[in-house]
Amino acid sequence: MIRPRKVFAQHWLKSEKALDAIIKAAECKESDGILEIGPGTGILTRRLLPLVQSLLAVEIDRDLCELLAKQLGKRENFLLLQGDFLTLDLPSQLVAFPNFQKQNKVVANIPYNITGPIIEKLLGTIANPNPETFESIVLLVQKEVAERLYAQPGSKAFGALSVRVQYLAECELICTVPAAAFHPPPKVDSAVVRLRPRKIDIPALDPKRLENLVKLGFAAKRKMLRNNLQSAVERDRLTQLLEQLEINPQARAEDLSVQQWVTLANELGVKSQE
Numbered sequence: 001m002i003r004p005r006k007v008f009a010q011h012w013l014k015s016e017k018a019l020d021a022i023i024k025a026a027e028c029k030e031s032d033g034i035l036e037i038g039p040g041t042g043i044l045t046r047r048l049l050p051l052v053q054s055l056l057a058v059e060i061d062r063d064l065c066e067l068l069a070k071q072l073g074k075r076e077n078f079l080l081l082q083g084d085f086l087t088l089d090l091p092s093q094l095v096a097f098p099n100f101q102k103q104n105k106v107v108a109n110i111p112y113n114i115t116g117p118i119i120e121k122l123l124g125t126i127a128n129p130n131p132e133t134f135e136s137i138v139l140l141v142q143k144e145v146a147e148r149l150y151a152q153p154g155s156k157a158f159g160a161l162s163v164r165v166q167y168l169a170e171c172e173l174i175c176t177v178p179a180a181a182f183h184p185p186p187k188v189d190s191a192v193v194r195l196r197p198r199k200i201d202i203p204a205l206d207p208k209r210l211e212n213l214v215k216l217g218f219a220a221k222r223k224m225l226r227n228n229l230q231s232a233v234e235r236d237r238l239t240q241l242l243e244q245l246e247i248n249p250q251a252r253a254e255d256l257s258v259q260q261w262v263t264l265a266n267e268l269g270v271k272s273q274e
Contacts, residue, residue, distance in 0.1 A: 015181035025138045025174045025194050026107045035103040037085045042068050056100045058085045109140040123168045126211040137195040146191035158254040160218040166258045169195040210265040217253035225251050
């Protein structure tokens with residue numbers, strides 16, 4: 001039996017209830033190509049393989065790769081790559097495996113310490129969205145991070161991560177998962193979330209400006225937006241623009257919806273060209 005390793009933030013999921021919720025959220029079809037990040041001992045992998053056309057798993061732990069290869073390596077619809085998902089160049093790795101070159105869904109229990117970078121690689125950024133979009137991304141993540149992903153404007157959890165992710169995808173909570181559902185149990189509870197990449201109704205005219213604006217706006221959450229953004233736009237001008245957009249001039253960053261952030265960035269761009 002391979003023991004979970006702290007260096008890779010490994011916690012083995014053992015709850016059948018949580019596994020059922022993940023599988024249901026993935027809405028697997030026989031034609032699906034699945035990307036699984038960090039399959040671990042393969043408890044989720046085994047549930048997915050009979051349901052889909054192909055499953056590409058990326059695992060950083062060499063010992064776990066040997067275990068998975070021994071137990072699942074003979075399945076025609078299973079391909080395992082050993083490496084760090086964040087640095088692995090999947091297209092070049094898959095040249096020799098034409099049946100695994102296209103994944104339309106992601107289903108994974110990911111390491112909590114690199115949740116942000118993994119989501120960014122899957123979705124891209126506001127300024128540089130991932131051109132290879134997935135139909136859906138089902139992730140088991142730390143509960144606190146999940147709350148930030150699907151948070152609504154005006155809530156304490158709504159922050160820069162909320163805006164960045166919700167600009168690129170719809171996010172919904174599937175269920176919460178207690179720490180006791182893992183071995184060893186982590187210090188925090190978890191949650192299953194589903195992201196559906198999409199195009200926003202009114203996109204940013206200058207995505208880079210929006211990205212910078214959001215970063216500045218949430219730099220100090222307790223401050224009013226007009227104070228946080230004064231390095232980017234003159235305070236009186238911003239107050240006037242907020243009133244024009246029917247946004248409270250005393251609003252803080254978390255009070256604006258994603259679409260209001262986009263509108264604000266677009267209006268600033270228009271004004272600067274006048």
